[in-house]
Amino acid sequence: MNTLILALIAGAVIGLALGALGGGGSVLAVPALIYLLDFSPASATTASLIIVTATSATALYAHARDGHVAWKTGVLFAAAGILPAFLAGAAAGHLPAAALTAAFAVVAALAAVRMLRPAAAQLPERVSPLKAAGTGAGLGAVTGFLGVGGGFLAVPALVGVLGLRMKQAVGTSLLVITVNSLAALIARTGTSGGDLRWEVIAPFTGAAILGAWDGKRLSAKITGRTLQRLFATVLLAVAGLMLADVVW
Template sequence: MEIFGYVASVFIGISLGLIGGGGSILTVPVLVYLFGIDAFLATEYSLFIVGISSLVGSFSYFKKGLVDLKTVFVFGIPSIISIFLTRNYLLPLIPDEVFHVNNWVITKDMFLLLIFAGLMLVSSYKMIQKSLELKTETVHSVKSKMILAAGEGSIVGVLTGLVGAGGGFMIIPALVNLLKTPMKVAIGTSLVIISLNSLVGFFSSMNHLKIEWGFLGTVSAIAITGILIGAQLSKKIDGKKLKPAFGWFILAMGIYIIINELFP
């Protein structure tokens, strides 16, 4: 199964490079089901893999001037604070047995994977939608838009902290619809925010776990290769056209995780 895991790692990077998000939603399932890593450690590894891959992928957008640093600050700071608090204070509060009725037990790993599966269902819905653009204009002041963006950043931080996903499926729609950021700039800005969130989350909680750096470095290097491939493909392929198909795949994966965890 490890061979399939390494192959899947390439596609994690490709999706990040091509559509600026969504790839991170695959990282935890790949680590859990193909590499056999427990869910809690998988969320930690996912933060590093997604963070490093997104950081490398953001370089080309920086060079082209397709990163809005003001938006990174407004969206990213609340997100970083949320992920730090979640990884260090909220996650440790979750007991090893979350729910226990007769012989039916939901463990901490199952609980995290079920949250992750729910996140995948929401993510797939966002991707399957034909367009991110709003059909009607909603009037917001600049100040209220910034407050809403900061609020969404906080939500993304909590989700990233819980399940190790970058949250690009929430970040890009917020930038495009709420802040009216052009799509190319939204992708570049999203990659920077994802990299900051993920790496802060990883390094703030890594001391609690034994990290296998050799394995983590290998998977990250493969994902980085994928993101470089995705960045090149983005010059020839419109990532928006691929999102619905990728969304259906994420939907199927989410349903599989729910069935696999609840009815093993």
Template sequence: MEYLGYSASILIGVSLGLIGGGGSILTIPILVYLFRVNPEQATSYSLFIVGSTALFGSYSHYKMGNLKIKSALCFAIPSVISILIIREIIFPHIAATLFSIASYSVSKDLLIMVVFSVLMIAASISMIRKNNCGMRSIPTNYIQLSIIGFSVGIITGFLGAGGGFLIIPALLFFANLSMKQAIGTSLLIITINSSIGFAGDLYIGSPIDFPFLFGITAMALIGMFIGTQISRKIDGARLKPLFGWFVLIMGFYIITREVWFSN
């Protein structure tokens, strides 16, 4: 299973390189089901893996001229605030077992995986549907961009998800960016959000297996290089629906497994 996990980790980078998101959607299931990492720890590991991989991708897009720094910071700063609130104040105080009904108990780990699977299903629908919002020419709405950034930070803090599938539509709608600019700027935002979130976990003393993390990250970086090279020749928007169907299937698999077979 570990060999399969390392091989699957390449897809994390491929996804980020091609469509500017989806890395965490793959990272959490890979860590939980292939490497047997508990879901709470997986959210922390995901921040490091996705953040490191996105950093490489954002640099590549910077060289291609696809980064919009002002939009990235406007989105990322409120995101960082909500991430720190969730991971350092709220998350540590959530009980391991939330409640029980007869012999069925709902744990924090179960809640993480169920919420994550619902998010996967919602994200997959947005990937599958055609989206032409980037073709409009409108002024950048920095206030709405900041509000959405704060909301995405809540998701990143709770689930360890970079939120690229939410960031990109926000950049297309409210920052008036092209698809390639939205992908590059999304990677920078994911880098900032994930790095701050992981740094917060280090600060509160979460146990981290760095050799393991470096191994997964190395494979994801290989995938990022592959995805970035492919994106130069193929528009990531064309591949997004295919990835969306894969995410949809994975989302239903996770919610079925966790709800019906976890107790």
């Protein structure tokens, strides 16, 4: 299939994931860039951060307009992750690609299993600033280390740890993704291997941004629990594929 068509299709799918689920874009973008579009792992990581930063910022605007962003919690959560994301992103460049892939797959699978559990009674939305900052710092470190936006971890953390409603967690996670992805991208500047192909990245990003708007409309028609199940299913599938790639 033509490279441009593949880039447009993959971008639209990643955009739908970010717009509807508040995450999952990087989880899908990295394998798509490597296995469908022939990027090297290093370049795929950097390219995915470019794509996800632009797309999540667009999707954030749409969710914020509808009042689905907990700004105080989100700002604390995101700000606490900036330095850890930057430092971990720089350190990750010194580790073998297989080790990073395996770690990513394990973390994604654990997050998916947690979201598939029956929903527990949620906490009040008055969140301790220290709790938000501590959770955000941990997420930032994982985001920088694994080279992804972190939405697949941000949504479960915002729901399960900080007690936000699912739709509000989706919107708030987009703020976290935008900030953490930008910090990780800055840390990785100059380490992409020199083969970033903008003729692929540009249409991929454009399709993802358009897909994010459709994803936002989709999220308004689906219950929070259904979103969680869809999100977890995607995570488990991707984790399984990446682990299989490492083993075989």
